[in-house]
Amino acid sequence: MTDRIARAWDAAAQGYDAYYVPRFAPWVADAVGAVTGSALPDGPVLVPCCGTFPELPALVEHLPGREIVGIDLSAGMVRIARAAAARHPAVSVLEGDAATLDARWDGACAAVVSVFGLQQLPGPAHALRSWAAALRPGGRLSVVFWPGRPELDGPFALMSELLGRPPDRTWEDGLTSGLTGVERDEEVAHPITHPDAATCFDAHVRSGPLRPLLDEKGPAFVEGLRAEFLRRAPAGEWVHRPGARHIVAVRDSGSP
Ligand SMILES: C[S@@+](CC[C@H](N)C(=O)[O-])C[C@H]1O[C@@H](n2cnc3c(N)ncnc32)[C@H](O)[C@@H]1O
Structure with missing residues (x-):
C-alpha cells in the first residue's frame, strides 16, 4: 500500500509542483506562519x-x-525537494515514511510543519501524536490537511460524488484528543482558480491525489469519469473555495 502511494506520487511529482504548488500556496503560508x-x-x-x-x-x-528536515515517501518528490534544498546547507530531505517518526526525533524538535499529507496516512491520529512527540518544550506543531468534505460544491466535491466516495470523516473526530496545548483548530478556506474543468480534471488524475486511480483502473475508466465530470462542470474558468483544517499545538514544559 505504502509502496503504491509512493510510486503514484513519483509519477505525479513534476505535474504536482507545476499545478498544485502555486494554488496551495496560501495554505502553506498559513502553516508556516503558525510556527515562525x-x-x-x-x-x-x-x-x-x-x-x-x-x-x-x-x-x-x-x-x-x-x-530544517523534509521527509517524504516518494523518491520523485524527494528529488525535486533536494534540488530546492541544495543551496541551503542546513536543510536536508529524507526519503521515508513519516507516519511514525524515528525515535531520534523524540523531544528534539523546535517545530513540526506539515501541509496536505496527514489525510493520506493510514492512521492520521497516530501520526499526529508521533509528530507532537517530536517537539521540545515550547515547540510548535502546525498541520494543515484536507478533511473528508472540504467543500459542498466545486471540483473536489464533484469528483467525490462521481467516484461514489462518501466522505469518511470517522478519523477526523477525536483527532486532537491525544494532543495537549492545542492553540488553534479551525477551517481555513482560500480560493483556487482552474483555467477550465478539463485542466482541473487532468491535473487531479495525472498529478494529484487521484493518480493511484489512473494506475489502478486504467485509461478507459478515467476517460468515462472525465466525460461525466466535464458534462457536470461549469464552462470556462472555475473558481472554488475549499476549506482545509489547520491544527496548531504548543508543547508546554509539563507535557509528557
Ligand atoms: C499533497 S502532497 C503535499 C506536499 C507538500 N507538503 C505540499 O504542501 O505541496 C502529499 C505528499 O505526502 C507524501 N506522503 C504520502 N504518504 C506519506 C508517508 N506515509 N510518509 C511520508 N510522505 C508521505 C506524498 O509522497 C506527497 O509528496
Missing part, C-alpha cells in the same frame, strides 16, 4: 510529507540557519 510567528526553542524543524518542499522558502526566510 512566535519564538521557537532550539532544534530542527521537521516537515513530514514535504512533497516538492513548498514550505521551504518561507521557513528559510524566517528561520535563517535553522536545521
